[in-house]
Amino acid sequence: MRTRFLTELLEAAKQNPDLVLITGDLGFGVIEPFVEAVPTQFINAGVAEQNMTGLAAGIALSGGKVFTYSIANFPTLRCLEQIRNDVVYHGADVVVVAVGGGLAYGALGMSHHATEDLAIMRAIPGLAVAAPGDPVETSAVLADLLESGGPAYLRLGKAGERTVHTAPLAVRRGEAVQLRAGRDACLVSTGAMLPVADDAAVLLEEQGLSVSLLSFPWISPLDETALLDAAAEHELVVTIEEHTISGGLGGAAAEVMAETRGAAPLLRVGLPHRFSSVVGDQEYLRSLYGLTAEAITTRTIKALEENRGLARQVY
Amino acid sequence: MARRIRAHVLRMTSSGKSSHVGSGLSVADILAVLYGEVLRLDPNDPNLQDRDRFIMSKGHAGASVYAALAERGFFARERLAEHYQNGSIFSGHVSHVDVPGVELSTGSLGHGLPVGAGMAWRAHAAGATWRSFVLLSDGECDEGSTWEAVLFAAHHRLSNLVAIVDYNQLQSLDTTQATLALEPFADKWRAFGWDVVEVDGHDHRSLAEAADVPALSEGLPRCVIAHTVKGKGVSFMENAVLWHYRSPSSDELARALAEVQG
Structure with a gap:
């Protein structure tokens, strides 16, 4: 980047x-x-x-x-x-x-x-x-x-991130980008977490779920329409960011969705709201704080199961 | 013009029950010289490309800037009565929104010189003939950001930049020396690579000569240390920390106006 x-x-x-x-x-x-x-x-x-x-x-x-x-x-x-x-x-x-x-x-x-x-x-x-x-x-x-x-x-981010989009994009300011369309959960990513979110979508689909993936290159202005559509059309919205869960993309999504009747539940994946004295390379710290495709997959499935109740196991 | 600025400031701070009357009186002569003689401006075209830029970095003396702009013809003097009132755009600290002639909104100290240096750099880079003037308080020379800009301007030899320090030696709670000593003040600016001129900040001829630098030269940035008296022109406000925050009552206003209008 x-x-x-x-x-x-x-x-x-x-x-x-x-x-x-x-x-x-x-x-x-x-x-x-x-x-x-x-x-x-x-x-x-x-x-x-x-x-x-x-x-x-x-x-x-x-x-x-x-x-x-x-x-x-x-x-x-x-x-x-x-x-x-x-x-x-x-x-x-x-x-x-x-x-x-x-x-x-x-x-x-x-x-x-x-x-x-x-x-x-x-x-x-x-x-x-x-x-x-x-x-x-x-x-x-x-x-x-x-x-x-x-x-x-x-x-x-820094340099050498994986390129997820396969073709050049034209995005208006404040517009989200859809990469996958599904029905069960919508993964919503911002910043350099996009490759991880994309990997998580692949893992979830391997588990038999139908998953959407939205990337938010803009946090402000925020594509509220894309968020609310996601919240209306899926059982769960999962925000993914390399940022504290307070006030970033997850916070922004919570603000919008909490004021909308019938919006899907929200799962915020991000860093806990405390400083990290523990150091390590980016990959290490991401895994320490659950910002990996595997951890996101596990939490997404668990949240879907909880939302559906015991009557409808996800798998 | 200085007398009229003082009278405006007294009325504005009295009717608005606002602070910083002493600061406004301290800079009245500096503003009168800048707006009366030095600054190349056109009140009918406030955004003229080649105008000189003036930044009031000590934004708390906002009333005096509005007064100077009104006197220079940027807007009607009657509008000064709106200062500090509910619903007014004339805030206690200088704001540019819908106020013609204000280059920069200020109020938090230590912001003006970096922005003024950026304007001067831009003029230098573009070979433009306008100059950048920043009026600082002595108190805001406590701010590290001011000294960052002092370093920058000397490094880039921004000879079209003039920093004028309103050196009344009183800040919010006490004297500058008792608060955070600035002396030897002129030596500090010189050591940072500026061309320093010390003047009586109430002497119009000295101020004009010190501040009116050429736009394009090989020189150094200019620092004018203007030795001033806080509350200047009103005997009972002079050199008194009290009048940094207190606003004049109607009785005090009448006495003060009688003094400044002499």
Whole structure:
């Protein structure tokens, strides 16, 4: 995702001299082609995220189109008020980009676990929030951000994620993408959990269930229609995110579905609402917290059984 | 214009029962010089591409900015009576929404200089002829984000950026020196690579000369340390922490107006 983003951002920068990339002293080994190709459109703000974000607002309010770039929580939480007051309140064309959403930097420790970002950014009115699920969705989201602009937050994984979509996508801002259609349960994924959700759908179908899969590359605006349709047409909706279960996609789905009569029950798969002092690589931490295809499959089947009651065993 | 700004600020903070009258009086001369002489603006075209940008980073002195904008003709003076009222868009801290002439909404300290530096960087990059001015309080030089921008502006030699510090040496609870010592203040800015000029912040000629930098030069960013008196112009408000928060009663307003209108 990171590679796709930077490659396509550079192509856009070559076409648009107003496009500026500001990094908070991060991107070693990946950002160099941008710097070499369009040096006058690049700023390394140093380890100073508040200033980076204020600068971005100032440049954008003077006609620029700005992307700020850092990893994990640094471009978001460290400078949250600059995002809220300077960027979003002024409608500045700034896209805040965080690489390493979720547990991508799992071994680096709690400081580098970006696990509340979606909830916090989603709470800011007027800030679009995107978390694409694979490189194809990254392209689709970036195309929209380049065309329609910020204020926006873009949460990316790292590099080397599996590509789930088999063909290029066109997705409007705030639109969910359907990958599978079924009847029993609807899996709803955001961000880099998409390959895991896709694997879980395969496992569930192997168990004889009919499963839908929706990807939400946009958390805000939220595709409420897609969620409510899912809640009307399935016995269970399962949200899947590498994020605390509080306030992210699961939280957003709960808000929408709780106000809808007859909506299907909701199962939120995510991280528990506590910090992880335990470290490890992304795969290890995902399995520790049940963010694997196998764990999602087990919980989905259990929830369906509970919903149906003893009279109707799933299998 | 400074006298009129002071009178507006007194009326606005009195009728709105709002705080920060002392801050507004402290910056009245600076704003009068900027809006009266230095800033290249067109009240009939607030979004003019090549206008100078001015950011009131000490947003709590919002009443004085609204007063200066009204005096410069951005909107009718009568609208100043809306300040701080229920349903008003003229908030206690500066807000840009539907208020022509306001470049940046502020109120949380330490935001103005980074944004002003971004505007200056953009003008530099585009070879544009406009300049970026930021008025800071001394108290907000406690904020780390201010110093991040100080580093940045010097590194990029943003000579079209002017930071004016309203150095009245009083912040919310006490003096700046007793709170979080800033001295040696000018030396700090110089050590960070700025061109520092210290002036009497109530002397219009010195202020104008210090602030009116050329748009395109090879120089350094300019810091104008404006030595001011909080509550300036009203004898019983001068140098008193009390008037950071207190608003004048009708009797106090009458006495204060008599002094500033002299």
